[in-house]
Amino acid sequence: MCTKSHSILNRKEVNNNKGNKTMGIKGKNDRMVVLACEECKERNYTTTKNKKNIKERMELNKYCPKCQKHTAHKETK
Numbered sequence: 001m002c003t004k005s006h007s008i009l010n011r012k013e014v015n016n017n018k019g020n021k022t023m024g025i026k027g028k029n030d031r032m033v034v035l036a037c038e039e040c041k042e043r044n045y046t047t048t049k050n051k052k053n054i055k056e057r058m059e060l061n062k063y064c065p066k067c068q069k070h071t072a073h074k075e076t077k
Contacts, residue, residue, distance in 0.1 A: 029053075035073035037064040045073060 029052040035045040042064060049058055057075040064071045 033058060033075045034077075035060060035062065036076045037062075037067060038072045038074060040064065040066050042066045043076065049075070 029050050030048045031051055032046055033049050034043050035047060035058065036043045044064055044066075045062055047058075059072055059074045061070050062073045063069070064073070
């Protein structure tokens with residue numbers, strides 16, 4: 001009887017520890033940023049960025065539906 005209750009407690013501990021992983025989970029350093037097209041200034045995309053690793057503003061080449069071509073998209077406030 002003692003072994004069953006002990007094994008149930010161990011399972012609960014294992015299940016509780018599953019959600020406490022720190023590797024790969026978005027935390028305090030990740031922020032949502034909005035990317036706007038450089039040509040038409042349309043805000044098309046949102047993404048996350050780690051402010052601890054990336055200090056400057058992001059700039060990515062993305063497709064702009066309004067311009068109907070790939071353009072540079074910069075991070076906006």
